[in-house]
Amino acid sequence: MADATDPLACGPGRFPDGNPAAVLRTALDALQAGRRPVLAIVVETMGSTYAACGTLALFGDAPRTGWISGGCVEPDIARAAAAAADSRTIEWLEIDTLDDEAMFSGSAQGCRGQQLLALLPLAALPGAEYAMQAWLGGACTLLMTLQMDGAVHLRLDGRAWSWTLRPGNAPERARQDWTLALPRAPKALILGAGPEMPALAPLLHSLGWRVMVCEHRARWREAAGTGFPILDLPPEDAVAAHPDTDVALVMHHGFEADRDALATLAGTPIPWIGLLGPERRRADLFKLLRAPEREALAGRLHSPVGLPGCGRGPEAIALSIAAQLQQWRGAQQRP
Template sequence: MDLPSISAVIPSAMPPGGARAVLDASVDAVRRGVPATLALVLETSGSTYVRAGAMALFDGDGTQVGWLSGGCLEPEIARRAQDAARGRRLDFMEIDTRFDEDLLSGSAVGCRGRLRLALLPLAALGDWPARIAAWRDGAALHVCVHRDGALDIATRDDTTTHRLAVLDPAWTDAPSRWTLDVPPAPSVIVFGAGPETPFLLPMLRALGATTTLVERRPRWSAAGALADHAPDLTPTQALLAATRRHDVALVMHHNFELDREALHALASAPIGFVGLLGPVRRRDDLFRVLPPPSRDALLPRLHSPVGLHLGGSGPEAIALSIAAQLQRHLHGVPA
């Protein structure tokens, strides 16, 4: 009997989130010739929504991508960002809401903290799209902001220095420079689609990950639209064809033989986190049919069953449990 198509229940792909969303939007603005400013957090103290290295994009069309607060600080940042873009100059901005006067005057925004920002006019950074292309390929992005208007941007061993007009910081204890690193977006490769896929892949994308779905079964082919890459390859071919190293691999075919094939391929792949969907007994059955060298190579990095125990059941709960475990792993939070 022919199996029904699942294309009708696959939602459209969500836009990416995190640093990936901001940097993707920054390149798009530069290519469209829209005056855009990258607001980069240099320092924080007290209670703040974000930490140093956070960023948001403000462009001349009134578009904002990324958040530096719960929405209360952005209008003033947008105004200053527009001025920086028009003048093609580096600007510094401090927002301080730590004091009781804000509470008494009724102007408190809810957080008692201080943000110090650099506002970078992207039109003055000619190689910006090339830098972000390297970042997408797995290189860390290094940004050094100098108080005197110099701006060093590096990916891998390549550094460019820009010299911009600058407005000096309004605060008196500013250092001569700030150095910030933006790690590459995490890369997750998923072997096998299933009922969890329409929830898991958009969730990972919204968290800023780059996703690859390896799925050759026609029944699940529509799920490829939810991933950044959907190669029609075997697991071994997909791993060899990767242009950058994956941070996470998930094996979730709901098919014993296809899972065995994927695990066998992953045994020799340098991926630090391998998640296997299904109960412990299924993992043990798969290990019985894998060669001993493959078992030994997988065991120290295999998470089975993958996902945190959050309660609930069904594909939505399973997808949430996997995304939560990956969020914890990718941010270095101890189990």
């Protein structure tokens, strides 16, 4: 849970971790199907709350995606979202669980905090789907400015969209506008699709990562699974094709292929590189790398990749790697 003693200003760089891509993909599907999805956005929090400032969730007649609480206040949000969809207004919803009565009531979160939510009827924002599609493309941060008077502004990569909706049930507050930043999702480039891949790639995808797998061996390409791109490219071409890679994982289960991948990654600015296998194997690989390559990897290479103590087997290894990447991701998001 997010915990703060003062209301949080949702400025650039403060968007929490999670998987907003799933929310926006579902919203796009709903709009294309002629439905009336409503995007709930946490614009302000105080105290202890389940959702941090900037959290997204989808309501309306679309499939429910994302969470604002552990499920306790979602019925109240759904009712307010239905009103926003019907009236095509921007609704504002205050959730207050600071007092003892709310703390122990059957519908409360069990958290001592306050949240202010904006509920946007997306069908009343023509063109918003283009901004969402552009963000899902992964290149840039999406900036959202919401005003109490009903003005909505989106900005991304030099483009801008603006609408003015009639505000509904606007609370009396000193603050009248909020700017929220939705940074691009992190990208993981996985070099080598071994037995961990059927568990690892879908897990990272469900956590909000953009996943690219590079594998030329037909056996492992077929076993890797679906739902994410699988590139049949040498490491140098795969890296060149994805310059916005944040994390690279070397997982060929093949000594020469891993050596070639490390040599390629040594010449890149990718900040986090993981190598599968024990320390002895890393030492043997380093003997075959040139001194400048070893020096370039120092400080960036995590080997053996994955958190210790998660168990044996492909699924346990996949879990340990995903957990370590989530730790790194969380550290990058702290101000």
